[in-house]
Amino acid sequence: MGDEAAEYYDRMLVDAEWGEAFCLTFVRGLDESALISAFGGDPAAVRSPVDLAQVLDTFRYGEEPATLLIATAGDWRIGIEVNGGQGWRAEVLRRAAAAGDGTALSVFRDISGRSEFTYVTGDRVQAVIDHIRPQRRSGTNPEVLDALLAGLPFGHRDDIIPEAAGLALAERITGVRLPLDLLEQDLPGVILTPVPDDLVPEGGRGLAALDHPFIRRMLAAPTRENLPAMLAFRTRLIAEDAGLLGEPAVQGVLTALDADRPAAPELRARLRELHQRLAGDLQAMNAVQDVAAAxxxxxxxxxxxxxxxxxxxxxxxxxxxxxxRCALHAVPSAAPVAPSAPVPAPAPVTAPPRTAATSSAYAVVAKEFAVWDPGKQRTVTRWLARRAFEVAGLATLDWARPALEALDRGEPLPFPDRRSVFRLISAAALVTATTGLPLDQLENRLTESQRAELRERIDRAPMAVITIFNTANPDPARALEDTFVTALETFDGRPEDLIAELRAQFC
Known part of the structure; x- marks a missing residue:
């Protein structure tokens, strides 16, 4: 095992249709039913691959429920999610480990570029390793797997897909090798009801902040009846942290929330004025938006x-x-999306699973997007795709310029298929396009700053490519939404920058 195993899994991921976004979860010492239950599925509702596909075809594209396929390798059960990530979540991994012999691990990648190996034992996340930047680690014991990491090509080393190194690490831990035709096998599957988030994040357990009497009461009774009190307390936390307690409009909102009565209508205009007065201080503006939402x-x-x-x-x-989290627990889950008539499935993977950050950023602009006419929606969508390419450092590459020009003209993208583009953004291809040198000839010819810039380009390139494909959605509003969300990922945690640029250009 070692580099040979990573090369094996690299071939597997290159050839696999599911290799762009997936989660593979390994658990030992439990049966199929226990694994399904740990993921939030019903063991009595297991379906064949054909039956499961027929059920999923009845859902509108992008609204399909989470699903799980189950395989067995040696003593290990393997949960397989294509374009899903329940097995990446600590809540699910801990449940799975507890149902087995106490150990669970997962290899996860989503199309936003998040790529992690997670290892759980003893009801705790021991280590989370970033496949792309393995020096980035977290968990109770981040170094617990150090003895097994030697020689594994994380971070695109040797032009190996980073998740292939994660699968090689999984092989070192489990002692089992996944077959190349894993998803071509007749694997049983089940539709999942996502496991709720823990009320207290694992990293927050035992911290003094949770000893506050009010927080303890809400944790003991996370009910709908307590929603007004939760809302009032949380809004005050935001206002206090942002230094807005002295603002009369904010005080008016807090007084109304404390009394569990509607805010006076005139407060809406006063909050809008405060928001405008704080222009330039994006964090304070965000706080006003949260106060207004409350x-x-x-x-x-x-x-x-x-x-x-x-x-x-x-x-x-x-x-x-x-x-x-208490509030989300108190509010019943939304009703399942009613199946529509079967529709032809478009190319897989166009938008990443929504994170809290992307959902919040989209909420800031959603109302503006909704009132724009389709022509403006298309114009902004194309601008977002170009900005994503620019921020990712791809816009000047020979193959990217014709694509952006075709996009500006409203013409089809000049690519035979999606996978052909992803071959253009492999680590080796980007190194050669950027430096003119093959990957194996770089040696010490780049400064550390140049290497860091190249790593950023490699990390952001997949999301930029997904962004340009999202522009092709026939629904202008949906194209704008999906393109904004994926373009946002290229800004690497700086939603306010993208929103500020967009508004300066179009509002």
């Missing part, structure tokens, strides 16, 4: 617990996260 009921209780503002104080931040 103040005015749109009919969806969850929307009132907006998360646009990033709380600085660690205690307040943990308390706000816990209260939002």
């Amino acid at each position: 103040a005015f009921d749109t009919g969806d209780p969850v929307e009132r617990f907006a998360t646009t503002y990033a709380i600085h104080d660690s205690d307040r931040s943990l308390q706000a996260v816990v209260l939002r």
